[in-house]
Amino acid sequence: MRGIDHITNIYFLGIGGIGMSALARYFYTRGVNVCGYDKTPSPLTRALQSEGIGVSHSDDPTSLAVEPELVVRTPAVPTTTHLYKHFEKHGIPIKKRAEVLGILSAGIPTIAVAGTHGKTTISAMLTHILKTAGVPCIAFLGGISTNYNTNYIGEPNPRWLVAEADEYDRSFLQLSPQLALISAIDADHLDIYGNKEGLQESFSLFVKRLPADGTLITRKGIASHIHYNGKHFDYQPEAPADYYMGTIDVRQGYYHTSFHGKLEIGHVRTGHPGRHNLENALAAAALAHQAGVPANFIKSALNSFQGVRRRFEICLHTEDTVYIDDYAHHPEEISTCIASAREMWPGRKITGIFQPHLYSRTRDLAEGFAESLSQLDELILLDIYPARETPLEGVDAHMLLEKINMAHATYCSRDELLDLLNKRETEVLISMGAGDIDRFAEPITQLLKNKALR
Numbered sequence: 001m002r003g004i005d006h007i008t009n010i011y012f013l014g015i016g017g018i019g020m021s022a023l024a025r026y027f028y029t030r031g032v033n034v035c036g037y038d039k040t041p042s043p044l045t046r047a048l049q050s051e052g053i054g055v056s057h058s059d060d061p062t063s064l065a066v067e068p069e070l071v072v073r074t075p076a077v078p079t080t081t082h083l084y085k086h087f088e089k090h091g092i093p094i095k096k097r098a099e100v101l102g103i104l105s106a107g108i109p110t111i112a113v114a115g116t117h118g119k120t121t122i123s124a125m126l127t128h129i130l131k132t133a134g135v136p137c138i139a140f141l142g143g144i145s146t147n148y149n150t151n152y153i154g155e156p157n158p159r160w161l162v163a164e165a166d167e168y169d170r171s172f173l174q175l176s177p178q179l180a181l182i183s184a185i186d187a188d189h190l191d192i193y194g195n196k197e198g199l200q201e202s203f204s205l206f207v208k209r210l211p212a213d214g215t216l217i218t219r220k221g222i223a224s225h226i227h228y229n230g231k232h233f234d235y236q237p238e239a240p241a242d243y244y245m246g247t248i249d250v251r252q253g254y255y256h257t258s259f260h261g262k263l264e265i266g267h268v269r270t271g272h273p274g275r276h277n278l279e280n281a282l283a284a285a286a287l288a289h290q291a292g293v294p295a296n297f298i299k300s301a302l303n304s305f306q307g308v309r310r311r312f313e314i315c316l317h318t319e320d321t322v323y324i325d326d327y328a329h330h331p332e333e334i335s336t337c338i339a340s341a342r343e344m345w346p347g348r349k350i351t352g353i354f355q356p357h358l359y360s361r362t363r364d365l366a367e368g369f370a371e372s373l374s375q376l377d378e379l380i381l382l383d384i385y386p387a388r389e390t391p392l393e394g395v396d397a398h399m400l401l402e403k404i405n406m407a408h409a410t411y412c413s414r415d416e417l418l419d420l421l422n423k424r425e426t427e428v429l430i431s432m433g434a435g436d437i438d439r440f441a442e443p444i445t446q447l448l449k450n451k452a453l454r
Contacts, residue, residue, distance in 0.1 A: 003094075004070070004100070004103050004104075006231045006302065007069045007070050008032060008033060008069065008339055008354070009032070009033045009035075009066050009067070009068045009069050009070075010024075010027050010032055010034055010035075010062075010066035010069065010070045010072065011034075011035050011036060011037075011070070011071045011072070012024050012034070012035070012037070012071075012072050012073075012247065012317065013036070013037055013071060013072070013073040013074065013075040013077045013081070013083060013084060013088075014036075014037070014038060014074035014076050014419060015035075015036025015037060015045065015048065015055055016036075016038035016039075016040075016042050016044050016045040016048075016055070017038075017051075017074050017076060017097075017112070017453055018044070018073065018141075018142050018143060018144075019074070019140065019142060019164075019166070019334055020036070020074050020097055020331050021048055021151060021152075022140040022141060022151040022152040023055075023097055023100060023101065023140065023152075023390065024036060024052070024053055024072075024073065025048075025151075025152035025154070026104075026140070026148070026152055026154060028051070028052065028053050028444045029152075029154050033066070034053050034054070034114070035053070035054035035055070035056070035065065035066075035068070035307070036048075036053070036054070036055055036056070037055075037057070037058070037059065037077070037081075037083055038055060039057065039059075039077075040057060040058060041057060042439070044358075045057075046067055050288075050352055051148040051311070052384045054092065058235060059082045059083055059447075060082060060083075061083055061140075061258055062088035064083075065212050066267075066310050067092065068087075068092060069092070069093075069383075070093050070095065070096070070100075071087045071092055071093065071094040071213070072094075072095055072096070072100050073094055073095070073096060073097070073099055074096070074097055074168060074297055075096070076387055076388050079390070081136060082268065086259070087363065089354075092426075096169075096171070097171075097274075098158055098169070098171035098174045099174055099331055100170075100399065101140060101163060101174065101175070102174030102175055102176070104161065105163060105174070105175045105176045105177070106176045107419050108138070108143030108158055108161040109159065109160055109161065109178045110160070110161045110162075110163055110175060110176060110178055110179075111160050111161070111162050111177065111178070111179045111287060111291060112163050112164075112165040112172065112175050112177035112179070112180045112181070112206075112209075113126070113128065113162070113163070113164055113165060113180075113181050113183075113287070114165035114167065114172055114180060114181065114182045114183070114206060115181070115182050115184045115185065115219075116167065116183075116184045116185060116186045116199075116330065116332075117183060117184045117186065117276075117330065117333055117336075117410055118183040118184065118276070118279075118280050118283065119142060119163060119164045119166075119183065119333060120141060120142040120143040120308055120311060121226060121272075121277060121280045121308055122183060122280045122283045122287070123139065123141050123142070123143045123162055123163075123164050123180065123309075124139075124143065124147075124285045124305075124307075124308045124432070125142050125284035125301070125302065125305055126162055126283055126284040126287050126288055127139040127141065127153050127162050127424055128145070128147055128148075128304075128305050129284060129285070129288040129293055129297060129298055129302070130160060130162070130288065130291070130293065130302045131148075131153065131301075132197040132222075132297050132300055132301035132304070133288075133297035133298075133301070135156045135160065135291075135293065136155040136156065136157055136159050136160075137151075137155060137158050137159060137160045137161065137162055138153060138154045138155060138158045138160075138161050138162070139153040139161070139163075140150065140152060140161075140162070140230055141153070141161035141162075141164065141234075141308070142166075143309055143310060143311060143327070144308065144309040144310075144377040145306075145371070146191070146306035146307045146308060146309060147257050147304075147305065147306045148394055156403070158249075158409050159358055160291065161277045161403070163175060163177075165177070165180065165206065165450045166200065166202070167202060168207075168265060170202055170205075171271050172202075172206050172209075173205055173206060173209065174295075174318040175203070175206075175209060176209060176212055177209060177214065178210070178211065178213075178214050178215075179214065179215050179217075179287060179290055179291060180206070180207065180209075180210055180215075180216050180217070180357045181216075181217040181218070181260035181283055181286070181287055182203060182206075182213070182216070182217075182219065182222050182226070182410055183206075183218075183219055183280075183283055183334070184219060184222075185199060185200055185203055185222055185225060185226075186330065186332050190248070198420030200225045200226060203226050203369070204227045204228070205454070206225040207226055207228040207230075210228075210229040210289070212230065213231075214230060214231070215230070215231045215232075215233070215290050215440075216228055216230060216231065216232045216284050217232070217234070217235065217243075217283070217287060217290065218232070218233075218234050218235075219234065219235060219236060219279075219283070219389060220234045220235075220236035220241050221234075222234075224349075226227070226377075229334070230333045233262065233286065233376075234291070235261075235279075235283055235286050236279075237278070237279055237282070238280060239260070239406050240260050241261060241285040241422070242262050243259065243260075243261045243262060243285070243289075244259075244261050245257045245258065245259060245278065245282055246258035246259075246260055247259070248275070248278060249332070250343065250344075254269050254270070254394070255270050255275070255277075255278050256269050257278060259282060259285055261358065262286075262289065263285060263286065263289045263295060263298070264295065265295050265298060265299045266422040267299075268281070268299060268302055268303070269302075270302055270303065270305065271345060272306070272307045272311075272312075273307075273312045273314065273340060274312045274340035275343060276336045276338070276340065276396050277307075277311075277312070281302050281305075284302070285298050285302065307422050309324060310325055310327045310438055310441075311326065311327060311355060312324060312326050312340060313325045313326065313335060313441075315444070315445045316445050316448050316449065317401065317451060320427070320452065321426065321427065321428075321429070321448050321451075322341075322348070322428045322429065323426075323429045323431075323444060323445060323448055324337075324341065324426070324428070324429070324430045324431070325430075325431050326430060326431070326432050327432075327434055327442045328370075328431075328432040328433070329361070329432070329433055329435075330361075330412065331365055331368030331369050331371065331372040332364070332368075332372070333432075333434060334369070334372040334375075335371075335372040335375060337430060337432060338350060338352070338372070338376060338430070339375075341430060343427055345427075345428050348428045349377045349378065349426070349427040349428065350377050350378070350427070350428045351376065351377065351378040351379075351380070351427070351428065351430070351452050352373065352376040352378070352379050352380070352382055352429075352430045352431075352432060353378065353380045353382065353417070353426070353429070353430070353431040353432065353437070354373060354380070354382065354431075354432045354433060354434070355384075355385050355431075355433030355435050355436075356369070356381075356382075356383070356384040356385065356397065356400060356433070357385050357387065357434040357435050358381075358384070358386070358387055358388075358389055359384055359386060359389050359390075359391055359392040359395045360392065362384055362395055362400060363392060366399070366400055366403055367403065369400055369403075370400065370403035370404045370405065371405070373404050373409075374404055374405045374406050375409065376406065378403040378406075378409075378410075378426075379404065379406055379408065379409040380410050380412050380417070380420065380421075381397050381400065381401050381404075381408065381409065381410065381411050381412065382397065382413070382414060382417070382433075382437065382445060383396070383397050383413065384396060384397060384414060385433065385434070385435025385436060387435065397411055398411060417440065418440075418443060419454075421444060421448075422447060422451070423449060426448075429444070429448070431444065448449070
C-alpha cells in the first residue's frame with residue numbers, strides 16, 4: 001500500500017457512521033477520491049452525497065466504480081459482507097478506522113479526549129475554543145457540532161489534532177497524544193473488557209501513550225484507578241481541584257458560574273442545557289488552558305458554544321411541550337439527562353423513549369438501566385438496537401421492562417411509536433439511545449407541532 005498521504009482512492013465500509021464520516025470528510029477535503037458503503041440511507045449519508053462523496057447502499061462489488069488502494073472499516077459492518085470479502089480476496093489493504101486515525105495522530109500534535117461519558121461535547125467545545133482563538137486545528141468529532149454543522153473541522157497547517165479517544169475495542173491505544181483528558185471510567189463495553197478492572201487497565205495503557213513531556217488531565221478521583229507518573233492536573237465542579245467552578249446559578253435557561261484554580265474566569269455563561277455540560281465546559285477549558293489558549297478566548301467560546309446534535313438537543317420548546325433528543329445509552333448518562341430535564345422544567349411530567357443499544361450492554365448493565373429509567377414519570381421502551389451483535393438468549397426489551405420499578409412503563413415496537421405518541425399527552429418528552437432512534441427526531445417533532453395546532 002502506498003503511504004497514506006499519497007493514496008488517491010479510498011473506500012469506507014460503514015461510511016454513514018459518525019466517526020467514519022468525519023474521516024471520509026478529512027480525505028475528501030485533501031483531494032482524495034472517496035466512496036463508501038452503508039446499509040441504509042440517513043441524513044448523514046445524504047449530507048456526504050451533497051458534498052460530493054460517493055455513497056452506495058448496495059453490497060454488490062460490481063457497483064464499485066474503481067478499485068480502492070485502501071479500505072477503512074468499522075466493526076459495525078460485518079466481515080461477511082460481499083464487499084469485505086471482495087476486498088480481502090483481491091488483497092486490498094483493510095484497516096480499522098482507529099488505525100487510520102492513529103496514523104494521522106502520529107504526524108500531528110494531538111489532544112485526545114477519553115472517557116466513558118462526555119467525549120463528544122468536550123471535544124466539540126475544545127475545537128470551538130481553538131477556532132475562536134485563531135489556533136489552526138483539525139478535529140474528528142463523534143457528533144455534529146451545531147456551530148459548524150459538521151463532525152469534521154479542517155484547516156491547513158494545523159497546530160493541533162483533536163480526537164475522541166474511543167475506549168471501545170481499545171481503539172484509543174492507536175493514538176499518540178501530547179495532551180489527554182479522561183472524563184469518566186464507568187463500567188461499559190464489558191463484552192470487550194470482561195469487568196471494570198479490565199476497562200481501567202486499558203485506560204492505564206492509554207495514558208502510557210503520552211510522551212515524557214505530555215500532560216494528562218482527569219476528573220478528580222480517576223488518577224487513583226490508573227497508573228500515571230507524568231504531569232497531571234485534575235478538575236471537578238467543587239474545590240479542591242486544579243480546575244474547579246464557583247457558585248452555579250440557573251437564570252432564564254442559562255447556566256452562570258466562574259472557573260477557579262489554575263484558570264481564573266469570571267461570569268462564564270453557557271446556554272448549552274444540562275448541568276453536566278458545565279462540567280464538560282470546565283474540562284474543555286482546562287485542556288485549552290494547557291494548550292496555551294488565553295482565558296478571554298476560552299470565555300468567549302464557551303459563551304457562544306451552541307452544542308452538539310443529540311446531546312440534550314432541544315428539538316421543540318413551546319409553552320406546553322418540550323421535546324429533547326439525546327444520545328444517552330448508559331445508565332449514568334440516562335440519569336444525568338433526566339436530572340437535567342427536571343432541573344430545567346421542575347414539576348413537569350417527564351416521558352422517556354429509550355432504545356437500548358447492544359444486547360451485551362443491556363445484559364451487563366440491566367440493573368443500572370432499570371434504576372435510571374425508573375427516574376422517569378413515564379417510559380416507552382423500544383426493542384434493542386443490535387448494531388454489530390447477534391441476539392443473546394433471554395436478553396430483550398421485555399427482560400429489561402420486568403426489572404423497571406414504574407407503573408407507567410410500556411413496551412412499544414418501532415412501527416407503533418408515532419401512533420402511541422399521538423394518543424398520549426406529553427409535557428417533557430426525551431428520546432434516548434445510540435442506535436437509530438435519532439431517525440424519529442424529525443417525525444416526532446412534526447407530530448408534536450401538529451398536535452399543538454389542534
